Amino acid sequence: METKVGCYICKGCDIGKSLDIDKLVEAANEAGSAVCKTHDILCTQEGVGQIKADIEAEGLNRIVVAACSNRVFPELFDFGKDIFTDRSNLREHVVWCHPPNDEDTQMLAEDQIRVGIAKVQAGEPPEPFSEEISKDILVIGGGITGMTAAKSAAGAGYNVVLVEKESQLGGWATKYKKVFPKRPPYKDIEDSGYEKLIEEVEADQNITVHKSTVVAKTSGQPGQFAITLESNGSQTELNIGSIVMASGWKPYDPEKLTHLGYGISPDVVTSIQIEEMSSNGGIKKPSDGKPPDSIAFIQCAGSRDQDHLPYCSAVCCRVSLKQAMYVREQYPDAKIYIIYKDLRSPQQFELFYANVQNDDGLFMTKGEIAGVTQVDGKLEIAVTDTLLGEDIRVQADMVVLATGMVPTSRVEDVESPEVEEATEGAEEKTDGTTEDGKKEAQAAEPGAKIINLTYRQGTDLPTLKYGFPDSHFICFPYESRRTAIYAAGSVRAPMDFASSANDAYGAALKAIQAVEALSRGEAVHPRAGDLSYPEFFMQRCTQCKRCTEECPFGALDEDEKGTPLENPLRCRRCGICLGACPERIITFKNYSIKMMSQMIKSIEIPDEFEEKPRILVFVCENDALPAVDMAGLKRLQYNAMVRMIPLRCIGSINVIWINDALASGFDGVLLLGCKKGDDYQCHFVKGSEFATTRMDNVRDKLKQLVLEEERVQIHEVAISDYNKIPKILDDFLEVIETVGPNPYKGM
Amino acid sequence: MAEFEPVESQISADTLVVGGGIAGMTTAIETAEVGKHVILVEKLPSLGGRVAAMNQYFPKLCPPTCGMEINLKRIRLSPFVRVLTLAEVEAVSGSEGDYEVTIKLTPRYVNEKCTACGECAKVCEIERENDFNYGLDKTTAIYLPHMMAYPPRYVIDPEYVNDDRMKKCVDACEYGAIELDMQPKTITAKVSAIVWATGWKPYDATKIENLGFGKYPNVITNVIMERIASENGPTEGKIVRPSDQSEIKSIGFVQCAGSRDKNYLAYCSGICCLASMKQATYIRERYPDADIYIFYIDIRSPGRLEDFYVKMQEDEKMHFRRGKVARITESPGTQNLVLEAENTLTGEMTKTEVEIVVLATGMVPNTLDDPPPLDTPLDEFGFIVDGTGRGVVGAGSTMRPFDVSATIQDATGAALKAINVGARR
Structure with missing residues (x-):
């Protein structure tokens, strides 16, 4: 359809007083605006009404509102x-x-208006990617977290498939005598x-429970995940919309805690063993089955320790306080x-601590x-x-190591043969180099094989630190780097049962939200509601793999030649692929190479440099734009050359x-990123990192063109x-004034 | 979406969220992005709550406005959220799935024609104490609450609305946005579920008399520190001693100021250790030679926040002192402060002199003084008791003293809890 642009210039908020509005109208008309009108204050019923009336009467399909910020x-x-x-x-x-x-x-x-008009002329309103999708939710893990996620999503009317690898639901809760x-x-x-909770989950008609089952394969994309479940050798195929990963935690391996006495005596146990004993006949000395007269809890056993788990598992202090209560209940006279x-x-929980402290024998x-040894039959x-x-010495009949929690998503040892096997497929591609022959293709990230994604970038949610699979843990705690897959409970962060249950609601909500957004063809966080998605002109693809490697969300797979395979439903619409592509084959309807190039070229570059340098x-x-x-x-005042x-x-x-900017005669280019x-x-995790890497390529190009490298800079804002x-x-302008005009200006 | 028109007297939605801080904003937008209609009610003139007044978040030391901007963008663009500011819930009736809520709208005295151009404030001759900065500076009587205020509109302090000098502001406004005779309004909302996210307030440090807050000018609290460290705070981020505006060579942080103490707040607020260590970095950045003392009982940095503590311990200017501060006195002449701390095990007293003291005060839920409707069960501290199946759905620090991340996590979950309530009807 032919584009017909309407440009509306607001005169409010000092605009009318500070600018020659007639000349702005002239600039808009010259730039190709079919209708250009001014208004005293556009953000009123009347102002907006005028635009709407013109859209109707004149058949406008592109609008530029020249007024205030789009925020x-x-x-x-x-x-x-x-x-x-x-x-x-x-x-x-x-x-x-x-x-x-x-x-x-x-x-x-005037340039602001030209850029706006160039943008709407070159771009198109996006059409949503709409295909039939499943709104069913898969929950991996049948512990407290997984069961609560399943129940809460089912309660909102969604079909849930709950997968548990053990033969019964309940997870760690089944092993625990009591909770705090x-x-x-x-x-x-x-x-x-x-x-x-197990009863409720098993009775819920919206929940299908698969016990003794693992997720063998997850392929496809959100809304259309093709899941293969495996149970005792038999497989089940499912069509799933989104996933909650509630795979939980495992205790830190006590075998690594020999410095705390683990292994020197059966009477050195872990807090898990205490739970098991307490639930099965009570606490006794494992060495002889006799009651202990004294028992010592060692906190942070392997936790807050740079050689083991550097983080704090957050629950162990309370677990030991709780277990002190078990001991007291069973042995009124034991020293703890x-x-x-x-x-x-x-x-x-401070009140719980205070209550436990009331015990005179504690x-x-x-x-x-410093160490744990055996002395005269005591520890x-x-x-x-x-x-x-x-320095003191404490003697006890039993020692309890309060071991920490390790997320099941943590890949302990990336050198292990099992993990090497996981990356085998990707390794075949490492001989492929990019067009410029500089960069080798990256292998897939090793994963814990909980979800078993067939994604080019790896089998599982990428982890940030210590194996926790999140990406923005302060502001957006559920966000992961795989669209429509959310972690919940103690795989996301160490937490207790009550917190895990509570956490499950949030992840389930995100899973519901994802299928609802996908069903409308909309992006999820952080560009929620965005209808655009990338389209690829594959005929020109050179299989350089930049897009498939750089997508922070693993949206693109590859065929055997290295050609990207699109998965629009995995896409978060950041445009990082578009920036990465040297062949410029990636386009969003309202965000494209062509659109941006035309916006750049629409800016008038004065011939004279003196007093009129131009900086893009x-x-x-x-972040940077709201700051501006x-x-x-x-x-705040700054130069008008930018x-x-x-x-x-x-x-x-x-x-x-x-390149376009320098070819158009811009004297300098500045990037403001996170x-x-x-x-x-960076809201897209990797964007600012990639931009910086690309700047290195830009510097090489500048050298080839015999241009000063100071002309192009990146700043974190x-x-x-x-x-x-x-x-x-202003500092950047000063740099440009020092290096002088772009020699290609006017050419 | 914000209110562009005067609000109708009868409105409806799936979920009503009360409180427009980070918890309420989160519950509202997370609900809206499911495709459910939400009414978000905030008592103050703009959204953002306590986090809008923070300088940085721990442990990344990043500005809260970064995440806030994304959330505001989501709210602005969502057709499913209706934001009502200067609004308070007066009464609730009905039952799960079918509530009728009476909401009182206090006049802003500035209508939807305001463009936030600021011409009114330029001519305004009246000043008021700036509550956003804990009274540390002043604004004009017509003011924009803060730089990222949403809705982006000015507001008039009701105390001055009848002052004749306000007429100058009316004349200065080209858009007819100021209405000094604007009247309060009461509306009703029909909703299926109610989420209570009215947040917290800092514990009143004047109650802990032996710590000298309110008596000695150089004793401040952690929330005040956030404001004076902020670029948009009363000192534009310059941290100086309140008594003489001098630069700082030594500072003491008093942990558990009133917390973990049966006489004041028996519970632990969970966030103050990290907050103090974070604030120590503000000092480190501005005054590399200053000595920083942290007096603590236990440092509580759960999960990966431990990394932050480890990093701080490696810093030679950071002095961690175990012991509870029993008393703070002022040195005559210098206005320095002497902290007397007690080693809780030995009973031994130590004295440390510093130039400025920050009291790490705890979080008190606003539900303590303003309890939620529907006989919602509260504990003795005013926190909503979870999982009783009665009353409103709590979110954020009405539930527990949470840090921001936990608040957002809880508030996201509250969105589904509320949807579950609606579905049970």
């Missing part, structure tokens, strides 16, 4: 799915941060209540010792363990760094755009850095 009332300027609308920001980016009625400010404003208190007065241990680094009983000592623990400043700034729309907006809100183009993610930058590294702030925006932009 202000975007819903007001939504004219439906058939109209591609863009906002040219004349307020925060022009009149609020540049002098009024000034030649350079005016030129900037969930409810006031938070003093005494209580039953976990798992039996009732708890040796700890810091006693961690957060929240209302001795709590802060200290570090002797050497403790250093006590609060009293002296690619801005991450998630807020600089405007604060009326021209800003927002990107979905700085990782979607394609090197060709930088923080990368271990504490990355946090959303709170608005006060620094003017300095970043």
